[in-house]
Amino acid sequence: MDNLETQTVQLGFLPTIGGFYLPKMLPAMSKFNSNLHLVEEESSEVMMNLLHENKLSIALSGAETPGFKEPWIEQYPIDKRPLQVCIAPNHPLAKEPFITSKMLTNYSFICLDKGYTHYAIFENWAKTNQINPNQVTYTKEIQTAGSFIASGLSVGIMIDLLVKNRTDIVTRPLKNAPQFYINLIVNKNAAVNPLQQKFNQTLIQNTSELQTS
Template structure:
């Protein structure tokens, strides 16, 4: 079977027109017609009902079934080509979210340098959700991802590395700064400055507020943790961050959250399970996950 025929068939179903499908690939219309005929002969069934002019078509149930599988085959072939190219280049496409890059990665960077691995890195920054999608489609090879609790994703190998609690953040001198612990219910009227939607912190904050049945008064969101901390320090609002993201120099106080069975900010090394590891990538993975 010619995989090009499958690509022609998928595009034909997507566009619903032989002429447009031919134009997409820069081939003649009979080329698309012959591809469909070869597939119908291969599977022994009709895949497309078309009129004499080929101006309109109807996909049969068998055709819809083949279409779904052909889409998967196309994605897997594209991914295979990408991963083969990566193996030949000896580069490691590495995903690193900003918070983990700032507050966790420096702790392990020294041993990566000592092993001569950092020179192979092509680092992609982004939120954990974005990087997770890039792992799935093969755009990156391995990533350090944050999650609200243990991360479980079919098709991915996940190795937990570290975790830290989520906390309430206030400036030194704030009326709440001396509290030993707080619940979100006690903060229902407080203004919050938090990270943007799509960050792991936003998912965790929704868990805590749902547990206490409150809707937080969010006055500002930012995609930059440094900006969030500066605004908290200036008294714009209180914050919600992992304790890992707060350093003594920030002039902020972390207050534990009073809630049983709460999620923690968890950092994991993540890669596709079926990815064939080059020697360099294997060494990098070993260094990331070494105790």
């Protein structure tokens, strides 16, 4: 790894979920601040590739399933969040207490593109609920998805954290919603310097305490 000969520590994370979970995980990590290098990637697929290629040893990432089969992965579950219906405040469905797939039949969707965990989750949900592919537009940018939703052009099916701070978008529960799984992922085969190893062990411990609190 690039940091093997230096006393730096790296942590990968997705900004959309890191902004919510890192403030809960990092306060006890202050002794590493001067050595910490953050690696931000919007795509879970890119983040997992960085881990697999030994460019990172530890990262906060998302997944479409609760577990992993890859032998190099150590997984520490943090949370799971249901996908929700994200719509403009003046959308016809905004006053509904919850929304079913049938209620969405006549609407257009905006979805994050390949490489995002949301893509795989949405594709499975859309196929199960017989959503017409012609109703779906794909984007590589979360901000673009938000713009389509806020304008009323499209409905988003995503976790609330992606639109958490937007006043021009509201979320409504989706019946039988698929889950988005949030994990701390470690490449247990990665070669790391002693400080990185200590950082990883401390963060794993903090994550375990966060899960049980």
